[in-house]
Amino acid sequence: MGEHAATGLEKWLLDKTGKDIYFWNFQVLMFFTLFEVGAVFFEVIPGTDIAITRFMVWGILIVVGIIKGYGIAAYFMHLKGDPRIYTRTALFPVLFVLLMLWGIGLSNPEAVTELPSWCTPDWDYATKR
């Protein structure tokens, strides 16, 4: 961590604000967590009559999850700055995770009626059984 010289965004933030990337990453994580929890607390967008639907909540949770996950992995776990082999190691199980989510998570016939056929493993077998 301390052994890497600040470059790019890290250097820019440090020069402009006097605070390092870890501080700003922490701020971003706190903000998005607040946003995430807020999305569930409110039933309509504050100040409007627009209802926060199930799909809006889905979208918010997924987008915020990706931003937070990137912030933690890239800056706190220091994948950005460490040799590429660590990022490759970190990404190695992604294929297996996706296979598990597809092969186990979406293997329920009730769950897949709205999904494309390539996304429905053993659907016929499961419904006939």
Next chain:
Amino acid sequence: MSGHNNHVDNSVWSRAILMAGAILTIGIVAFAALGLGVGSVKHDTYDDAKAAYYEAMDDPTVSESELEHLHHEEIDAHLSYLTYWVAGITILIISAIYAIFLGIGGFINLIQPQDDHHDDHHDDDHHDEHHGSASPIIFCFGVLLFLMGFPDFVEALRALMSQGGTFAAGDLVLSTLGLTVIMIGVANWWREDLPFIGYGEQIATSAPFEGEHIRKAGLWVFIMSEVMVFATFFSSYLRVRTEWCTKWAFDEGKCSVGATEGDIVLTASDYLRPGGAAGTGDFWTMLPGAVNTFALIISSYTIVLALKTAKSKDWEAPKGVMRFLLPDKKTAVRNYLIATLLLGSMFIVLKLVEWSHLVAEGFTVGTVQGSIFYVATGAHGLHVFVGLLIMLYLVFKADTIGYDEDNGQGIEYFGLYWHFVDLAWVVIFPAFYLY
């Protein structure tokens, strides 16, 4: 002891025993204040509310709305009592476990003969190759024994706590032996690591990690195996979740034809989320999970600050009030680690308070939705707790030997694990608590 001195006197381990005593004292005081003090007052309030509700049930003159109001008061009083009692007892138990872990580890090393002390390095050559260690193998053997005897161990504990079954002392033997071997392995590990000053870190000599620290590469591989563990929970959750007719699915007509409100499956988020289908969720039910999310993020930052401080060559004490907390580099690293430890401990306490509320409201482990929730969040909580046990040693080392720019990788590698635990929560929290 300076960062470049590899001699550690045995007497330093007596400090671990002192720390264990201090932690246990804090646990007992917290339990007395929260569990016995406030808890007993809240229990009296709960008894009164329950009596008032039962009396009203037998009274034909009490209106339905009044009865419902009394029922809500009884539930609120019960949950309020549970909050303090569970918080108190949890603090006591985790303090006792911290004290036993640190105290026994310190005691085992304290009674070792000084001459038998294991040094990884020689004073005249800091660049010696780091020796291999038997500690991980001893530790794993202990875990094997513990898990082999675990079912009987649980039965014996249930019988000891008068929860049914017949107590047989023999049931305790294998797991207790396993815990003893684990403790010996951990104590030996500490003994080997304490004098480590950062020289002689093993470097990988072949692809793909050529030139990298073997411990760091190993830790990343370990973290990836942990990703798979959590992926099993998550895919199982997805499998059953997509089958349920949840309130949201029901409202949007996504349930099977003819589904009625009686078919709605209540998830944990229905109990916790404001406006959830269970009708019990409000700001306060959501609060422990939300606070825990912030606690983990803050603890991720404090561990980063501990590492950054340790690795800093030109660290300066801050000005103002913070100077009292961070007067010098060694104390600053230790205090950042203590802050991380406290935040992690708070996570466990709030988690169990939240679980007690959910169980009291009828969301038990006996249902599919309860089972997947408690197993997934429990596995995460276990990872947090294991991290806290490791952090006890980091605090001890920071308090005695100290961390600096040479040996700070101990914090860095632990930090990777801790950030992973935070990362897992980034997925678990929205999936189980918000959606």
